[in-house]
Amino acid sequence: MRSNIKLGKISGIEIGLHYSWFIVAALIAFSLGQHFRQVTPNWGTGQIWIAALVTAVLFFVTLLLHELAHSLVAQARGLKVTSITLFALGGVSQIQDDATDAKTEFWVAIAGPIASLIIGFGCLAIALGLGWQRSTEPHTAVTGILVWLGYINIVVAAFNMIPGFPLDGGRVLRSIVWAITKNADRSTRIAARIGQVVAFLFILDGIWQCFSGAGFSGLWIAFIGWFLMDAAKASYAEVGITAALRGVRVSEVMFHDCATVNPGMSLQEFVNTYLLRAGERCFAVEDQGHFVGLITPRDVSRIPRDRWDTTTVREAMRPLEELHIVTPDTPVLDALKLVASNDVNQLPVVANGALQGIISRSQLVQLLQVRSELRLPAPYPPPLPGHENMKAL
Numbered sequence: 485m486r487s488n489i490k491l492g493k494i495s496g497i498e499i500g501l502h503y504s505w506f507i508v509a510a511l512i513a514f515s516l517g518q519h520f521r522q523v524t525p526n527w528g529t530g531q532i533w534i535a536a537l538v539t540a541v542l543f544f545v546t547l548l549l550h551e552l553a554h555s556l557v558a559q560a561r562g563l564k565v566t567s568i569t570l571f572a573l574g575g576v577s578q579i580q581d582d583a584t585d586a587k588t589e590f591w592v593a594i595a596g597p598i599a600s601l602i603i604g605f606g607c608l609a610i611a612l613g614l615g616w617q618r619s620t621e622p623h624t625a626v627t628g629i630l631v632w633l634g635y636i637n638i639v640v641a642a643f644n645m646i647p648g649f650p651l652d653g654g655r656v657l658r659s660i661v662w663a664i665t666k667n668a669d670r671s672t673r674i675a676a677r678i679g680q681v682v683a684f685l686f687i688l689d690g691i692w693q694c695f696s697g698a699g700f701s702g703l704w705i706a707f708i709g710w711f712l713m714d715a716a717k718a719s720y721a722e723v724g725i726t727a728a729l730r731g732v733r734v735s736e737v738m739f740h741d742c743a744t745v746n747p748g749m750s751l752q753e754f755v756n757t758y759l760l761r762a763g764e765r766c767f768a769v770e771d772q773g774h775f776v777g778l779i780t781p782r783d784v785s786r787i788p789r790d791r792w793d794t795t796t797v798r799e800a801m802r803p804l805e806e807l808h809i810v811t812p813d814t815p816v817l818d819a820l821k822l823v824a825s826n827d828v829n830q831l832p833v834v835a836n837g838a839l840q841g842i843i844s845r846s847q848l849v850q851l852l853q854v855r856s857e858l859r860l861p862a863p864y865p866p867p868l869p870g871h872e873n874m875k876a877l
């Protein structure tokens with residue numbers, strides 16, 4: 485999830501919005517407008533819409549506080565947090581490092597729901613202090629906003645505590661299983677399986693409610709169940725991939741035979757002699773034995789065809805300074821993270837200034853496929869406890 489609009493930084497963490505946020509903010513403001521119109525018939529139209537808009541914005545501020553709670557606890561426990569993105573379904577914290585122990589996982593995961601609960605009860609308490617009475621509709625705009633924010637934050641806390649991985653509740657459950665079994669992989673598998681069971685119950689309940697007349701809200705519950713089922717399955721699969729690649733170094737799986745290209749060559753010549761003939765995908769640009777950049781068919785296609793004669797490979801290539809490079813000793817899992825977080829397809833493997841090979845996304849996918857087709861267990865050292873990629877919801 486990449487943010488489209490950057491809002492600023494808090495404690496070194498980049499805060500951003502994804503476009504999908506606006507759709508949901510508009511929907512929330514609209515349904516809040518309807519809600520306020522019904523429960524407070526004495527309000528004017530202007531008052532209703534201003535209250536609806538302010539509430540929608542404040543709701544996302546409280547979601548941001550939920551994510552900040554995860555992120556700040558993660559930072560305090562020594563993990564690196566890069567960004568928080570708010571999108572249609574809530575927020576995502578990008579926590580770069582893995583939780584190294586069950587305790588860290590527990591506190592990072594539970595911090596968000598605790599923050600939502602404090603905000604929820606805090607809002608209700610202030611509303612009570614301002615004269616709102618429980619089980620009555622609020623009479624002023626301020627108490628109306630506070631009451632809605634109060635209840636919705638308690639719902640957010642409760643929803644996130646559903647023990648379905650990768651929701652916060654699933655992570656809390658996983659950390660507890662982890663503390664008991666002392667095995668990070670097994671705890672993820674167990675938490676993911678429990679998540680699937682919980683998701684299945686949601687789907688059953690949703691279908692049941694749908695047929696007993698609840699209609700749309702039944703469908704909504706079934707949809708949440710389906711979403712949880714998918715997420716739990718993905719987490720389960722990720723453990724398999726992580727376990728299969730743990731301990732594998734880039735040098736063991738990289739592609740060695742890259743063609744070397746002279747930077748002074750024209751693009752036309754490069755296309756004729758390399759691209760069209762060899763059908764290779766990997767071309768290292770070397771200047772007097774030094775690796776200076778990579779050139780791919782994608783880089784060539786960016787240059788208009790009538791300029792291929794006058795453009796050199798050096799002008800079209802991606803220079804070394806702009807590339808994310810790895811060394812032969814880099815763990816494959818770290819390389820995968822680099823590939824995913826920077827959205828690139830290839831990483832050059834460099835040692836002592838010379839290109840040793842290339843590691844690519846498609847090649848890693850193939851490797852995993854072959855391994856699963858042959859039903860090969862990971863031939864590498866057995867998994868060490870405590871290496872999971874944290875992505876708190």
Ligand SMILES: [Zn+2]
Nearest residue numbers: 596644652877
């Ligand atoms: Zn959370």
